[in-house]
Amino acid sequence: MLVEAQDISVAIGGRPVLDSETLSCRPGTMTALVGPSGSGKTTLLHCLGLLLPVDRGRITIDGDVVTDYGAAARRRFWRDHAAFVLQDYGLMDEESVAFNITMRASPLGRRVLGDRERLAQALGRTGLAGREEEPASHLSGGEKQRLALARAIYKQARILFVDEPTASLDAANRTMVIDLFTDFAASGRTVIISTHDSEIVDACESRHEVASGRPAERLVNNQ
Structure with missing residues (x-):
């Protein structure tokens, strides 16, 4: 857009x-x-x-x-x-990685709902595969940045707004996050x-x- x-x-x-x-x-x-x-x-x-x-x-x-x-x-x-990757990550720490991506759960929160294939793709693209059941609070700062981007990928957002994404990242996470933004733009x-x-x-x-x-x-x- x-x-x-x-x-x-x-x-x-x-x-x-x-x-x-x-x-x-x-x-x-x-x-x-x-x-x-x-x-x-x-x-x-x-x-x-x-x-x-x-x-x-x-x-x-x-x-x-x-x-x-x-x-x-x-x-x-x-x-x-729209999707946002802001400095406070915009995540719910007490909820699972999967819920933070799909933002949908069954009554009483017993089971995360949503498109399982899209969820797997978003996790895989951001290096979070296999961690969908973990609470977001267990993630490092760089992993939380990637989780916020996984939500944008899952959502298939057409515009991504990002605020100072590498301010507190180590070199490895910094490179990965930049590459993810580049790929996101390259997809149109x-x-x-x-x-x-x-x-x-x-x-x-x-x-x-x-x-x-x-x-x-x-x-x-x-x-």
């Missing part, structure tokens, strides 16, 4: 955070939102994902204006099209990543410097 923002501005607590940001995030690509700490990268990501409202400007998805979506329309967007999805990690930026097809006032640019080394 094509995600575009035109001149969006946001103030939080009376303080300007975003000022006339314009960018375009194309399907089949990864776009990096870059800038120094406090520049508004995460705020911009949350606006594009409809987690935060904008004060001025508009956001469109596949040409449809979504800026003024009400609560029900936002929930449908999150349910049908739109991947938008707020990051300060130069390795992720190098893996992206385009980048947008937050607070620069410039549209996202195509990276020469990925053309």
Whole structure:
């Protein structure tokens, strides 16, 4: 899905955070939102994902204006099209790996429901095969990142919103997570990543410097 923002501005607590940001995030690509700490990268990501409202400007998805979506329309967007990999992982630690992926269980939670084949594929692609019965609390930080991405793969989300995914990962998990994002985009999805990690930026097809006032640019080394 094509995600575009035109001149969006946001103030939080009376303080300007975003000022006339314009960018375009194309399907089949990864776009990096870059800038120094406090520049508004995460705020911009949350606006594009409809987690935060904008004060001025508009956001469109596949040409449809979504800026003024009400609560029900936002929930449908999150349910049908979007997935998030945020710094707090967005997981339920007390629940199993499988439940955190499918988000469906039988009455009283005795059995995880959902498409078993898709679940197996999501676990296999993220290196979590055989761990579906474990509580999410048993996973390391890198494994939790991969679990959040497994949920997006299972869901067949068309847009993935990612916030500082490698901030606390070791080298092995860092490489695996970047490769998973790259594969996700290569399957035709739109991947938008707020990051300060130069390795992720190098893996992206385009980048947008937050607070620069410039549209996202195509990276020469990925053309």
